[in-house]
Amino acid sequence: MSDQSTTLADLRGVVRSFVDERDWRQFHSPKNLSMSLAIEAAELMEHFQWIDAAESRSVANDPQKLGAVREEIADVLCYLLALANELELDLTAAVRDKMVKNATKYPADLSRGRADPPT
């Protein structure tokens, strides 16, 4: 199984089964899951806390560090999928709609190479 062959629905199903087998939906209010997401995002950030941008890019070539980062990324994604499950939101549609909105806020020709919205 890889990103090439796995749908968002497949991955949501994996998380749903894990949660259901443990009767954890009772803890999975959107409030709690939003905290979980932020907590895991902070744990991910911790790996990049004291290093600069260039060093953080080189993590891609350090199997041990990359393995640790990969686990945090998985944690963030699992909670995001759990939240989508609770709110019954289609993530693909949410991303596509947001991209349309972002394309208006950041027109490609005016945003090339600048992080802030054009003024």
Added chain:
Amino acid sequence: MSDQSTTLADLRGVVRSFVDERDWRQFHSPKNLSMSLAIEAAELMEHFQWIDAAESRSVANDPQKLGAVREEIADVLCYLLALANELELDLTAAVRDKMVKNATKYPADLSRGRADPPT
């Protein structure tokens, strides 16, 4: 396009195109993207800051609030996909591997209905 028919690779491609069209990879160090993830996770959390668990569940039935939450969820996912793109990580494999690890830490029979790992 929906979660049913969209692969993780498809969605990663959408984000990759958006980033490339704006020449934004220069900003997308893993350090910066981990900050972005945490910032968007906090914006999501803001919607649930002062309400309790039950109220946060009822957001699913409030189209206006759900719409706002859906946008924040899309933002978190976009940055997560951008980070996976930068680090060239397969998210499906990362989630599956983490699930195996979690299943050991939280055995289904010992973890039913309890949020903390069994001791």
Added chain:
Amino acid sequence: MSDQSTTLADLRGVVRSFVDERDWRQFHSPKNLSMSLAIEAAELMEHFQWIDAAESRSVANDPQKLGAVREEIADVLCYLLALANELELDLTAAVRDKMVKNATKYPADLSRGRADPPT
């Protein structure tokens, strides 16, 4: 030494000495310190992740849990003081100015018992 007799400047001095003795200012860019603050805030939040508001209040009466929470609060404060040191900001003035602004946004009579700004 207690909050009754300790000035903000005193406490800032404690943090400054600790940092200087380790030659850590080189790591203490505002960017990095803002990440540190967010990371420690998330570690604090972790203690309240799966419990409801009432249970989180009862932490005040649980010496062991309170001790753990107290350490995270200290971490957040230390990084905040370190950041004020780096930016040479007077925290007392910053809080007082923000309170004036907040008092306009949340007039006492219109904000009594409601978390959101009056509309």
Added chain:
Amino acid sequence: MSDQSTTLADLRGVVRSFVDERDWRQFHSPKNLSMSLAIEAAELMEHFQWIDAAESRSVANDPQKLGAVREEIADVLCYLLALANELELDLTAAVRDKMVKNATKYPADLSRGRADPPT
């Protein structure tokens, strides 16, 4: 009033009055306040999201940017003081105790110029 002449207790009193005048203690469970802290920390971080360490240091010399950062720092501190008020924790003692612990984890002579704990 400045950090030189203001005690932690003074500043806690300012926050306590503001909260009491609005009858906001009902919202100020430690759970909610920990979320607030993390949210404000993220808003602070947002100012440093796309810039590098050196640029983030130069914010100290940019009155407009510094003003915005100063407000976020005040927000973080206000929520931290509100949390200390709710849990009836002495912040000065908490910081001093944590510093003793940190001094053991990061001995000055072994930690000079390195961000990670010595191994």
